Amino acid sequence: MRDVESVASKNLKEFTGLLEQISGSDELKKEYEELEEKKASAEEKKALIYQKKKTIGAEKKLKKSQKEEAEKHLNLQDELISLG
Incomplete structure (x- = not known):
């Protein structure tokens, strides 16, 4: 009964930490x-x-x-030269 009271008195962050510890996910936290x-x-x-x-x-x-x-300009120059 005392364990239940201990768990119940934890704040949300502490409770989450406890669940991570119980599930083993805290061991994977660094890798994650x-x-x-x-x-x-x-x-x-x-x-x-x-x-x-x-x-x-x-x-x-x-x-x-x-x-x-540039190619267009060169073609126009060639045309002018050929006409001249």
Whole structure:
């Protein structure tokens, strides 16, 4: 009866700790936290890679447009030379 009273008198945080201890999940807490950190790091890297990919795509599109414009200009110069 005394054990029941002891458990009943615990606050929520203490009760949660007791349940973690009884279930054995407290032994996995450190590993879980380490894996959470690795996950967060991987997600951050993923976001950076995605942003870099977007930037490269935009730069590629710009360079293609500039190339087409330069080729158009060169063709016009060739036409002028051939007419002259």
